Amino acid sequence: MSKHIDYTLLSEKLTEFAQDRDWEQYHSPKNLVMSLNTEVGELTEIFQWLSEVESYQLKDDPQAFEHVQQELADVLMNLVRLSDVLGVDLNTAVQDKLASTIEKYPVEQVKGKAKKYTEYEPNN
Amino acid sequence: MSKHIDYTLLSEKLTEFAQDRDWEQYHSPKNLVMSLNTEVGELTEIFQWLSEVESYQLKDDPQAFEHVQQELADVLMNLVRLSDVLGVDLNTAVQDKLASTIEKYPVEQVKGKAKKYTEYEPNN
Amino acid sequence: MSKHIDYTLLSEKLTEFAQDRDWEQYHSPKNLVMSLNTEVGELTEIFQWLSEVESYQLKDDPQAFEHVQQELADVLMNLVRLSDVLGVDLNTAVQDKLASTIEKYPVEQVKGKAKKYTEYEPNN
Amino acid sequence: MSKHIDYTLLSEKLTEFAQDRDWEQYHSPKNLVMSLNTEVGELTEIFQWLSEVESYQLKDDPQAFEHVQQELADVLMNLVRLSDVLGVDLNTAVQDKLASTIEKYPVEQVKGKAKKYTEYEPNN
DSSP states (O other): OOOEEEHHHHHHHHHHHHHHTTOGGGOOHHHHHHHHHHHHHHHHHHHTTOOHHHHHTGGGSHHHHHHHHHHHHHHHHHHHHHHHHHTOOHHHHHHHHHHHHHHHSOHHHHTTSOOOGGGSOOOO | OOOEEEHHHHHHHHHHHHHHTTOGGGOOHHHHHHHHHHHHHHHHHHHTTOOHHHHHTGGGSHHHHHHHHHHHHHHHHHHHHHHHHHTOOHHHHHHHHHHHHHHHSOHHHHTTOOOOGGGSOOOO | OOOEEEHHHHHHHHHHHHHHTTOGGGOOHHHHHHHHHHHHHHHHHHHTTOOHHHHHTGGGSHHHHHHHHHHHHHHHHHHHHHHHHHTOOHHHHHHHHHHHHHHHSOHHHHTTSOOOGGGSOOOO | OOOEEEHHHHHHHHHHHHHHTTOGGGOOHHHHHHHHHHHHHHHHHHHTTOOHHHHHTGGGSHHHHHHHHHHHHHHHHHHHHHHHHHTOOHHHHHHHHHHHHHHHSOHHHHTTOOOOGGGSOOOO
């Protein structure tokens, strides 16, 4: 069974949440981008001292797993609200970007190669 | 008409993308959290010198609007992939968090009040 | 009178702090980069809902100003510790980068021009 | 021999850099915090797919090591400029914070214990 995120409903509920509290005035795209950085910082805090192996096992610690779910949800809510305020259709955007990403990294060129430093161009 | 993000399909395509390139070995939750920080940094770059008013008008600049859509999509793809690797059902997580956020900020207490510094406890 | 940050002394104290607690094992460059993201997230939280004008006036709120000083200090301590573990001489690095940045943005070309979106190349 | 960062001189040069280009108008604390997030994102990009072991060996790759020095320098320049615009004496702030951090984590309580998830309080 396929799961869906009802993107329209989520956007509407988040707009209503802001309107009810008279918080729309604070939800400029610029502010929401800062808020997104804050939320991602809170998510990062959970993982900062974990080894990669431990990061795979987070589900085994119910308290940590509950916490990480909350932070992931915060990131998604912020992202949906930001897209809405910007007038971006996030679903179309992700379809387009996925297609171009697949094209950008041809299997025959990158397979089995570490996606390591040397791939990146310093942009100073 | 309601728009949906087909979360299961997106997860499957991102897994396939990683498998085809033999990149699953790099997609530990820890690494994907770092990648999420990188993507959010690229999104932030677009907004850093814009005023709040200008940030509302991004749609008027087709090049900037295309760019911001790509960065938003990158953030979503990273978030979906991370949730998948962690075993988190992002749709359930967001329903739960939205409900608890609505409860946390009662309209009668916060309406018309700026969500400003003094709400936040320093956590050192 | 010129103020200096005694970089060597600060590095030594931070190393001693980690050694005394047997925490050097957690201070890999990778982990410290994640910790830096966490600290910058906490700094960002203070500013997310402030207007630009309000952000200039933070000094007028003693509690907020104390908090922001703590977060700025956390970012610096993390940066110094990270540089030390990587074997980077941060003082030399900053001299070199400042010189190349001055060269990169010639006054006659950029003066009075908004450092806005169009300057940035999307890097996808 | 002790190395120092001449904090006053660095602040002055960065102010002059902004003044010469008529960029002071863009350097609100809020904007500089966003810029700091962007710079830290660029630093994170270098480390995202590296293992912890590889992150210790960055010095062995001259191109990567040059790049990381530039990004560390960008973070420091941004931090010094931000502190200057806010009216924060970064040197005093770091002395105070180091003292309170040492007090916050008594050796006898934390030694040999992993600074792991369970130490952190979810802050929702």
